Amino acid sequence: MTVLNPSRIRIYDVATAAGVSIATASKALNDTGRMTGETRERVKRVAAEMGFRPNAMARALLSQRSFTVGLLTNDTYGRFTLPLMAGVSEALVDQGVSVFLCTVEDDPALAKVHVDAMLDKQVDGIIASGKRIDGRLPVDLSNLPIPVVYAFSSGPDDAVTLVSDDAQGSREAVRWLVGLGRRRVAHVTGPESFASVRERAEAYRAVVGGDGEVLYGDWSEAWGREAVDRLWSGPGAVSDAVFCGNDQIARGVVDALRERGLRVPDDVSVVGFDNWEIVAAATRPPLTTVDMNLKQLGREAGRLILALAGGQIVEPGIRKLPCQLVVRQSCGGIAPR
Amino acid sequence: MTVLNPSRIRIYDVATAAGVSIATASKALNDTGRMTGETRERVKRVAAEMGFRPNAMARALLSQRSFTVGLLTNDTYGRFTLPLMAGVSEALVDQGVSVFLCTVEDDPALAKVHVDAMLDKQVDGIIASGKRIDGRLPVDLSNLPIPVVYAFSSGPDDAVTLVSDDAQGSREAVRWLVGLGRRRVAHVTGPESFASVRERAEAYRAVVGGDGEVLYGDWSEAWGREAVDRLWSGPGAVSDAVFCGNDQIARGVVDALRERGLRVPDDVSVVGFDNWEIVAAATRPPLTTVDMNLKQLGREAGRLILALAGGQIVEPGIRKLPCQLVVRQSCGGIAPR
DNA sequence: GTCGAATGAGAAAAGGTTTTACCTGATTGA
DNA sequence: TCAATCAGGTAAAACCTTTTCTCATTCGAC
Incomplete structure (x- = not known):
């Protein structure tokens, strides 16, 4: 019910x-300085009444703090950036940021324009993000x-960086499959040039031991389908589980298995990566x-950038945040309590 | 190569x-006032050298303009907002906004907090957006x-509003099917409570005439599959084309047709809506x-909010921007030149 | 040689808040 | 009684830029 004020x-x-x-x-409203409690209250009341x-x-001009941060990303599709952004925003909104x-x-030219614009506007910090962990x-x-915080993207070695713990997520997934009694788990994933791909594959191998099989490809459903053809057409024992590098590949795998007459999860268990709702x-x-x-990652990034902007010192280095297995129906099994 | 300046x-x-x-x-840098060309040049040169x-x-404090706008949305997933945002940003970045x-x-509480924060920060305008055209x-x-501009969402009647032209997009799609020789085009779409759904269905009926069949459901692949079951299990002539209310439904339709042994596009043509790359x-x-x-819609929204912020008067009312048919392979036919 | 106009440039105000330094009474301690 | 302290409050500076006056000089015209 604020009055609609012309000025x-x-x-x-x-x-x-x-x-x-x-x-x-000013002092009354900011709880600084000395004055009668009565005076302070009166000023606050009047301010509230007037909707000040x-x-x-x-x-900002005075304090050199704008209570504003920039989120820079090259993930135009927003797959990763939006959940991150939601977290950042959530962490900052009640600080008025x-x-x-x-x-x-x-x-690069556009990026420079945006960064300069943000600097002109005196943002208190920048969160650099992207579409892959090892991207710049x-x-x-x-x-x-x-201050700059890198979240789900790479920066200099001495930067404050937040990434998801791919190895841990990978272990979680594979152990889940093994725990369900699966004995031959294959890994169908993206291009080996991605750091996440290598890290996940390594963690996978560490769990399954020497007999793991990793198929590198691209991030598409088509590749998932093709990988199933390869796995099931070759000689030797077939897999009873597939751990996929992302949800699109997993969807391709599931579709191809169904088309082969194999039942998921009865015959084969499949696990994806990303929890991209729309696909999963x-x-x-x-x-x-x-x-x-990612939302948690965003919250953490918000917290850190605020701390840095407030002059606190934050240990540089890479912080890994744990992933979490979301259990639906492609593996059988019940979500652990 | 700017000097890293302490202050x-x-x-x-x-x-x-x-x-x-x-x-x-100041006058030299802003090309205002009167002075020798020589003086103006010298100041500009010095400013550039110092990286001013x-x-x-x-x-902003002085001009009451912050060269900042707010984009408010309830589309947390970003399906519609991100392309819009890209357009807005593109239209505004070279104005330094x-x-x-x-x-x-x-x-509502969170929304109010955000709006208040934006008002405090003196945004020059707000673009209100959402996940459905008739959403608020x-x-x-x-x-x-x-000033406020509504883009891909609804506001008061006297507001400046930008939406996509659902009827035109719908006509475009159905005419394309008819032009390919399809005679029995069905329409499988979302909930009738959506204005877009009604508008698209109406335009569809206007093109196909009295024998059109509209199946309302939800926005999911599952509904697309179910609709195919209904269409192909009933008595009477079957369809040779399906116009879908969004891409997810279309994907469900295509999958179900394939599983029935019907070939797309040879036996049945399918058209989606949204051009959601990841699904389509x-x-x-x-x-x-x-x-x-949507990107174009965003550009337009940016243009309008800037005009309004600059004091220009903009005719209120609803502006419809045309949709465009993107031809891939689910209909046969070749993209028109 | 003087007046008016045009030209180039600077001083100062404005924008809204926070903070520092200061001022006035009143109270306390000696 | 006097000095010292303290409570309660205010004036003014500072933040940085733009813009409006105002001033001084020069030039042309009479």
Whole structure:
């Protein structure tokens, strides 16, 4: 029920209405300085009644803090960035911090424009993100006068970096399959050039032992289907489980298995990676898959950038956040309590 | 190659270095006022050498314009918002305008917090968006002291609103099917409670005439499969084409047809809606589908909010932007030149 | 040689808030 | 009674840029 004010009310108006000076009003509202409890309360009450909201520009000009952070990403599709953004926003909104989102594809010039714009606007920090953990943005953020946190993307070695723990997620998935009694687990994944792919494959091998089989391909359903053809057409014992590098591959695998007359999960268990709702839930049967907890990653990134902006020192280095297995129906088994 | 400055250079530093007053420096840099060409050039050169960038906060405080807009959405998944955002950003970035993105789900309290935060930060305008054209945000934006543009969402009748032209997109799709010689086109779509659904269905009926059949359901692949069962199990002539309300339904339809032994596109043509790359391209065969040109919608929204913020008057009302048929392989036929 | 106009440049105000330094009474301690 | 402390509050500076006056100089015209 705020009055619709033609021009915003300033602290001056509040001070006048409360019968004090501007300085006193400011101190009353910010719980600083010394004054009678009565005075403080009166000013606060008047301010609330008038719907006073301090001008963030003026405040920023003075404090050199804009209560604003930038989120820079080259993930135009938003698959990874949006959950991250949701987390960042959630961590910051009650501190009154807003988020500039800039998607820069892989255009260095555009990236520079956006970064400069953010610097002009005095963002308190920048969160650099992307579409793969070992990806880099097309712009150098290392000598900026403001803190930078890398979340789900790579930066310099001495940067503060947050990534999901691919190895742990991978272990979780494979152990789940093994725990269900699966003995021949194959791993169908993306291009070996991806760090995540190598890390997940390594963790997979560590669990299954020497007889693991890793098939590298691309991130598509088509590759998932093709991999099934390869696995099931060759000589030797066939697999009874497939651990996939992402949900799209997993969907391709599940479809191909069904078309071969193999039942999922009765004959073969399948696990995906990413928990991309739209794919995982639409697969028949819905996919058991590894969630990278991107929202949590975002919250953490928000927390860190705020700490850095507030002058706290944060140990540089890579922080790995755990993944979580989301159990649906493509493996059989029941979600652990 | 900017110098890494401990404290930013202010216009004062430029003025001093150039041997002029602050006022002259400002005027030189902004191409206002009168002075020798020589002076103007010298100031500009010095500013460039020093890497001077005016403090946006100070500028905003004075001009009451922050060169910042807010994009508010309840589309947490980002399916519609991200392309829109890309368009907005593209339209605004070379004007030096940055975008605050806030996703508010359906939480009125959270929405209010975000709107207030944006008002405090003096955004020059707000673009309200969502996940359906007839959806509304959980917050009232009608009496704000700044302009609001509704893009892919509904606002008051006297608002400036941008939506995609569902009827035209629908006509485009159905005519394409008819033009390919299809005679019995069915329409499988989402819940009738959606305005887009009704509008698309109406346009569909207008093209196919009295014998059109519309099946309402939800937006899922499962519903697409079920609809095929219904269409092909009943008595009477079967369809030779299906126009779907979105790409997920279309994918379900295509899968179900294949599983029935019907060939797409040889026996049945299928058209989707949304051009959701991840679904449309992964379908076998890839979907011919209607693209709502959300990026273009975003560009337009950016243009409009800027015009409004600049004081221009913009005719209120609903502006419909055309959709575009994207031809892939689920219909046969070749993309028109 | 003087007046008016045009030209180039600077001083100062404005924008809204926070913070520092200061001021006035009143109270306390000696 | 005097000095010292303290409570309660205020004026003014600072943040950085833009813009409006104002001033001084020069030039052309009479």
